[in-house]
Amino acid sequence: MRADELANVRGLQLFRDMDDARFADLMRAAYLQTFPPHVQLIQEGDRADFLFIVTEGCVELFAAWNGHEITMMMVEPGGTFILAAVLKDAVHLMSARTAVKSRILMIPAEAVRGAFxxxxxxxxxxxxxxxxxxxxxxxxxKDLKLRSGVERLAARLLRYDREHGGTGTFSLPHDKRTLAALLGMTPENLSRAFATLRPYGVEADGPNVVLSSVADLQRLAKPNPLIDDKAV
Amino acid sequence: MRADELANVRGLQLFRDMDDARFADLMRAAYLQTFPPHVQLIQEGDRADFLFIVTEGCVELFAAWNGHEITMMMVEPGGTFILAAVLKDAVHLMSARTAVKSRILMIPAEAVRGAFxxxxxxxxxxxxxxxxxxxxxxxxxKDLKLRSGVERLAARLLRYDREHGGTGTFSLPHDKRTLAALLGMTPENLSRAFATLRPYGVEADGPNVVLSSVADLQRLAKPNPLIDDKAV
DNA sequence: CGCGAGCTTGAGCCCCATCAACGGGAGTGG
DNA sequence: CCACTCCCGTTGATGGGGCTCAAGCTCGCG
Incomplete structure (x- = not known):
């Protein structure tokens, strides 16, 4: 592992307060690896052998049943996944695949439990x-059960805007196909939802979005910290 | 607190391995209280002052937004709620109310974090x-996003049957109105779902259910341990 | 006996999934 | 440089699952 990467990992909330020697032990047991896009990392039902931490790129957690597949969440740099299964020494409830080329730290489950x-x-x-x-x-x-598709998209756009500094201009972090899955809708419906939001000042040109009337959009989306704020 | 109740709490997974003195400290700080049905215990957005543990009865966790209300889960004896908010010293994401007359142990959040x-x-x-x-x-x-209403009901009935010993005969643990909310559907739709399942050997008479053709029902519900098993 | 609550049934509608067709941009090979 | 193809996104038509509104039903209770 490169020194700057090590420092990066060390700075994550999970490891920040850890004892130096313990951290070194953990890192000695760990693998840092780069994966191409669309590589499946884990399969639901399999035993949890590693804790995963995304350091670059993006990983999609998904689940399947009876032929359908749904996206559960996207994990971004600094995020972990499969923590609960590792701690319980249980099987994965979700599968994971890289959405783009990603750099991922894998720590053997046994080592995580030991350090814990x-x-x-x-x-x-x-x-x-x-x-x-x-x-x-x-x-x-709550987002899924309480809001309609259009409302979910509106709230999500406001959140992206806020995370980009609230300038009203930003790029979507995923392609629209992925965004649709993340919002629990089909690509066709996402497209229609964007069209529905046009009167609310949402101008989408490919991945670039401009919100020209944030107040209108907020009146529609009714954003709520107890649903939309990461920090709460 | 009565001695048998104390022993009961002591036997919960959460406290089983705890140091005797620490457990005594916690219990000294705690309140055990009986509430009538339909009493709201916490309100989403409020600060988490107590960890709650249900010892008798049943508590509904729910959330609201823009006038709608949804049921998130039912907590049964031995179950805790609001653990994450207590540990983070954060606000509640969900509200809670008793579904029936319930006996509830409340431990001050500060004491929980201290013992932790x-x-x-x-x-x-x-x-x-x-x-x-x-x-x-x-x-x-996964249950909500991957299955239709009828499938959710079928899987839930199979689960209740299994938890009652797999005899094919059991009583619903909640009234149908509550069950509907728990399954994420309206009472009207639950009623129709029961009707749809009649050809699959589901005989519902009030709260009493008989499954006369479990194999047929399983073919429909396609139960999956990664969705339906509590223990996994 | 009358009343009300919980449940059921029916009719109509809305949201969203599906299927199909189309347009445009990127990459490829001639 | 252009033709071809593939893939993504969009748009339209259609259908189904589930919600809403409304009425009827049954049972328990006063």
Whole structure:
């Protein structure tokens, strides 16, 4: 692992407060690897052998049943996945694949559980990370059950804008096909949803979006920190 | 707190491995209280002051937005709620109300966090409990997005049957109105779903259900441990 | 006996999925 | 440089699942 990458990993919330020696132990056991786009990393039902941490790129968590497939979430740099399964020594409930070329840190599950037992700061960080994952899932559930497709898109666009500094201009972080899956709709419907939002000042040109009337959009989307804010 | 109740709480997975003195400290700070049906215990957006543990009865977690209300889950005896918010010292993402008369243990959030810091066995149990909550939410999400209403009902009936010993005869744990909300549908639609399942050997008479053709029902519901099994 | 709550049934509608066709941009090979 | 192809995104037509509104039904209870 390169020194700057190591420093990067060390700076993640999960490892920040960890004992130096323990962190070195963990990293010695870990693999940092680059994957091309659309490589499946894990398969639901398989045993959780590694904790995964995305350092570059983007990973899609998805699940399938009876022939359908759904996107559960996208994991961005700094994010972990499969933490709960690793801690429980259980099977994966979700599959994962790279959305784009990605650099991923893989820590053997056994090592994670060992560090969890021995390092108090690490176990605290793990709990906070797991609590964040849980709350993220609750918010996703609320978003899905309480809002219509158009409302979900509107709220998502406002969130992207906010995360980009609130300038009203930004690029979508995923292609529209992926965004549709993430929002729980078909690509066709996402397209129609964008069209529906045009009167609300949403101008989409390929991946580039301009929100020219944020207030109108907010009146429609009714954003709510208990659904839309990452930090809450 | 009565001695048998204390023993009951002590036996919960969360406290089983805890140090005796620490457990006594926690219980000294805690309140055990009985609530009538339909009492709201917490309101989403409020600060998490207590960890709640249901010892008798049943509690509904729900959320609201823009005038609609949805049921997130039902918490049964032995179950906890609001654990993530307590650990993060954050606001509730969900509201809670008693579904029936319920006996509930309330532990001040500060005391929970203190015990978490000081008692290794407790912090391990907390993490496992939190991991279970997370995985439960993932399964709920998969159930909702991957299956139709009829399929969700069929899978749920099979699960209730299994939990009652697989005899093919059991009583619904909630009234149908509540069951409908839990399955993410309206009461009208639940009623129609039961009618749809009649050709599959589902005989529902009030709260009493008989499954006379489990194999047929399974062919329809396609139960999957990664969605339906509590233990996985 | 009358009333109300919970449940069921029916009719109409809306949201969204599906299927199909089309346009345009990127990459490829001639 | 152009023709070809493939893939993504869009648009239209259609259908189904589920919601809403409304009425009827049954059972328990006063």
């Amino acid at each position: 037992e021995r390092d108090d700061a690490f176990s605290r960080s793990i709990v906070l990370e797991l609590a964040d994952c849980y709350r993220g899932m609750v918010k996703a559930q | 810091e000081r008692d290794d066995a407790f912090s391990r149990s907390i993490v496992l409990e939190l991991a279970d909550c997370y995985r439960g939410m993932v399964k709920a999400q």
